[in-house]
Amino acid sequence: MEKEKFVFSPDVKDLREIDKIVEQIDRYGSRDEFLRESIDMMITWWRNPLDMTKKSAELWSDYTPEMKSQIKEMAPEFYNQMESPAGADNKKSYLETFTEKVQKSRNFLKSRKITVFKECIPSSSPPLMNKLHTRFFPSKIVTCLLAKSVVENIEQNNSEWIDYESFRKNSFEEVLEISKIIKQYEDENKVSRNERISTGFPAFHEKTFENKEDELKNMLRIKASKERFLEQFVGPTTRAIHQNSNGTISGMLNDTGLVQIRKKDDSLLEITLSEDGIKFLMLPNPIIDNQNLKHSMSKEEKDFILVKVMPIFDLEKRIISGIMKSIEKSQDMDTKQIDAIIDIVKTKWFNDKSNTSQIEKYNLKRVDEDYWKNVRISTMGRLSEIGAIKWIIEKGSSVYLSRVFWEDLTCKPEEIMMMIQKNKKN
DSSP states (O other), X not given: OOOXXXXXXXXXHHHHHHHHHHHHOTTOSSHHHHHHHHHXXXXXXXXXXXXXXXXXXXXXXXXOHHHHHHHHHHOHXXXXXXXXXXXXXXXXXXXHHHHHHHHHHHHHHTTSOOOOOTTOOOOOOOSSOOTTOOOSHHHHXXXXXXXXXXXXXXXXXXXSOEEXXXXXXXXXXXXXXXXXXXXXXXXXXXXXXXXXXXXXXXXXXXXXXXXXXXXXXXXXXXXXXXXXXXXXXXXXXXHHHHHOTTOOOOSHHHHTTOEXXXXXXXXXXXXXXXXXXXXXXXXXXXXXXXOOTTOSOOHHHHHHIIIIIGGGSHHHHHHHHHHHHHHHHXXXXXXXXXXXXXXXXXXXXXXXXXXXXXXXXXXXXXXOXXXXXXXXXXXXXXXXXXXXXXXXXXXXXXEEEEHHHHHXXXXXXXXXXXXXXXXXXX
């Protein structure tokens, strides 16, 4: 018997009020988060009313000053309880709680040997990284979430393998929560576009529309944003994988060798961390470990990516090598110069007869200006994230500086641009 599906859609008036709350209260990054917690609160109220005090304590840190002022006047005892040191224990930030979960996973897994399953579903092994993978940090977050789920399953079922589709669905809400925290920090501190850590995360632009058709289109855009992130950083849906006849699974985690994915039966898949995934998990991260939102990668993580991840992709590795050698000589390069290097490297790679099968397999185009422009943007974004180069945008123009050059500079971006232009004239 097919399970009955239940669909509920709030009317436009409700959505307008929800949007106001999402906009005004830092706790929520989307309507989905608000509705999910609202349902959870009501279930708790009717099923476990004694737990409502704990729920109230969790909400307290997100109350606005006006709300706290009203509660202080109407319920001073409750206000004092929430503001007391004892109450403060319940008000850990989401990142602090996330850090504790990650550390528990690290402690649990550091002495446990993960089984290497020889018949895992391989990556499609593309020669280039996906141009939509503009940052590595989202893969760190998803790796941590997978580790948490693996540890929980070992404790409950004594198995390190978890259901692939369930992990795919359940991880997204926590990704959104972290994305919200980072974006809020970047907005408050006016972080420039080229330095935004949130670039690799899903962006939700929620609005209330009077027209139901426009409202439906907006909801579909939100759904597409979610699916796009999951497909790029976790992997395709199980259904899409079964429809794929080449027997591989794409996605950042499998492409970079951080996970193992296997068939459980004809319709189900399971996922767990690989040995490299465990190594990546163990490396410190400034945001996860120190709540430092200025940097997304530690030196150890950057070295891991340069040594273990980038060499997996043959053409990507050659392009990066060509760019790094040239930029170290000239100290700075603009987009035209980067494009010229990419063109030289890719032309040589395409002319190598041993790569003919890959060219056909991945439908790579020798000449496609927009495609190779996007390759350059994503490649330089990743190199900037790991500190291999410094990316500066001034008056709409991008310039990339070598690490040796920019680490010694304390100038503002516009001053650096003037210095570069002056040197070129001389």
